[in-house]
Amino acid sequence: xxxxxxxxxxxxxxxxxxxxxDVILTLPxxxxxxxxxxxxxxxxxxxxxxxxxxxxxxxLNKLVFIEDLQTGKILKEYFVREQFDAGIxxxxxxxxxxAMFDAGIKIRxxxxxxxxxxxxxxxxxxxxxxxxxxxxxxxxxxxxxxxxKKFFPVEFxxxxxxxxxxxxxxKLKNFNLQLRDKYLIVHPFSRKSAKDIPTDKIIQIVSxxxxxxxxxxxxITGTAEESEKIKHLLNQIDLNIKHKxxxxxxxxxxxxxxxxxxxxxxxxxxSTGPVHIxxxxxxxxxxxxxxxxxxxxxxxxxxxxxxxxxxxEDEKDDMNSINVEKVLxxxxxxxxxxxTF
Numbered sequence: 001x002x003x004x005x006x007x008x009x010x011x012x013x014x015x016x017x018x019x020x021x022d023v024i025l026t027l028p029x030x031x032x033x034x035x036x037x038x039x040x041x042x043x044x045x046x047x048x049x050x051x052x053x054x055x056x057x058x059x060l061n062k063l064v065f066i067e068d069l070q071t072g073k074i075l076k077e078y079f080v081r082e083q084f085d086a087g088i089x090x091x092x093x094x095x096x097x098x099a100m101f102d103a104g105i106k107i108r109x110x111x112x113x114x115x116x117x118x119x120x121x122x123x124x125x126x127x128x129x130x131x132x133x134x135x136x137x138x139x140x141x142x143x144x145x146x147x148x149k150k151f152f153p154v155e156f157x158x159x160x161x162x163x164x165x166x167x168x169x170x171k172l173k174n175f176n177l178q179l180r181d182k183y184l185i186v187h188p189f190s191r192k193s194a195k196d197i198p199t200d201k202i203i204q205i206v207s208x209x210x211x212x213x214x215x216x217x218x219x220i221t222g223t224a225e226e227s228e229k230i231k232h233l234l235n236q237i238d239l240n241i242k243h244k245x246x247x248x249x250x251x252x253x254x255x256x257x258x259x260x261x262x263x264x265x266x267x268x269x270x271s272t273g274p275v276h277i278x279x280x281x282x283x284x285x286x287x288x289x290x291x292x293x294x295x296x297x298x299x300x301x302x303x304x305x306x307x308x309x310x311x312x313e314d315e316k317d318d319m320n321s322i323n324v325e326k327v328l329x330x331x332x333x334x335x336x337x338x339x340t341f
Contacts (some may be wrong), residue, residue: 004107004146005163009037009085013105015045016090018064019193020254020273021300023050023135023278027057027089032086032143032152033312034059043082045069045096046074052255053277058157068097075099086146088121090139109145121144131299138299154303156280160259168259175246178264180339183217183246184209188233189226190272192302195290195320203236204324205268205331210241213335216265217246219255221274224250265338266331271300279303284334286310291317 012033014206016026033042041061048065055063062280069075076099079087087100089110101119102106112123120144127152128138158232177183188202210218222230227250234247252260258277261267267278268286278285279302287309289297297309308330314321 009040009107009146011041011043011082011084012037012086013043013045013079013082013084014088015096017046017093017096018091020050021193021271022091022135023047024273024276025134025303026139028058028136028152028154029088029090029143029278030059031155031157032140036143036147036149040085041283043084044278045144045231050254052253056159064187071095072099072102072224075251076103079101079105080112088142090142092116100149107146109142127300129294131294131296133299134301134303135299136303137235155261158258158280164255164259164265168256172260173174175248177217177219177246181217181260182215182280183219184266184268184335185219185221185261185264187221187267187269187272187274189222189229191223191226192272193273194271194295195292195317195319197322199233199236199289201320201322201324203233204243206236207241207325208324208328209331209335210244212332213246214337215339218244219246219248219260219262219264221252222249226250266334268331271295271332275302279307282306286331286334288319288322290319329340 010111017024018134021152040199043062043064044060045064047066047068051063069078072095079099081102084105087105092114094116097116097119107122108120109122111117112125113127117123122141124145126138136154143152146149152199165179185201186206190196206218220230230249257274261278261283262281266284269275270288275287282304285302285304285307287302287307289309289311301309310322310327312318312321315322
């Protein structure tokens with residue numbers, strides 16, 4: 001590969017057009033690119049649904065939405081018009097990769113293991129499916145194609161302003177909740193991105209926490225599509241404690257969910273996008289992961305220094321074998337630390 005003159009790189013586009021967790025775990029790459037190319041403009045090609053979460057993300061000059069550039073022809077025309085010096089395909093998509101090639105982008109970085117990898121002139125030979133490293137490390141390793149550096153710190157640059165908190169508090173007032181309250185969040189479903197812990201285990205965890213910690217509010221979150229499943233889950237909880245649980249499924253935008261997570265005591269979740277928001281905010285986390293590759297914690301655990309991952313305890317990787325008593329013991333230790341604050 002030809003050695004890159006850093007001074008020649010003035011405009012870079014990064015492509016990651018899959019799901020929320022994948023996008024969150026690509027952000028450390030963006031932070032490091034800004035350090036390597038401090039004078040370069042950095043564009044991020046992703047799904048439009050993530051605009052509200054990342055519109056003001058430090059280090060990004062512009063968000064570009066794949067929904068606005070649907071065809072290869074339109075993509076090529078956009079790349080030519082913007083005159084990018086480099087394109088990094090974190091999530092390899094043929095249409096995007098070919099458009100970068102056809103547009104003549106000088107530096108095109110991506111995996112070396114797809115049949116269309118010849119479209120990249122800077123290739124990284126790592127198989128992610130073996131899950132030997134974390135997803136964020138796989139992403140950051142793409143930078144070794146562009147620089148002689150070998151170590152890149154995992155950092156996030158989310159920011160939340162007081163105005164956003166005030167607006168969210170107005171909404172939460174309708175649910176008898178405020179950001180200053182002591183509350184934990186349970187996010188029970190993963191939209192099938194991984195194996196979930198069974199619903200009856202979630203019910204047991206939620207019920208036990210509500211009974212043990214009267215000062216603490218328990219908030220359930222989820223997408224609008226998950227609302228019916230969450231209602232069904234809540235209908236199985238004892239009526240004597242059900243009224244103490246706040247159901248916010250389908251009520252929050254991604255940005256509002258991030259703010260809610262930021263002020264929470266604890267975030268409990270399966271392996272799914274929001275757990276990576278909690279990880280990026282370095283929150284206390286309890287997460288449930290299968291051992292099966294490539295869904296396991298080695299590749300997908302949340303990047304918080306205060307995360308606790310629970311896996312199946314049997315050889316069949318049955319999520320039902322996760323020990324709820326151990327989960328509750330860990331949750332109790334975290335909550336008791338926060339009780340006096």
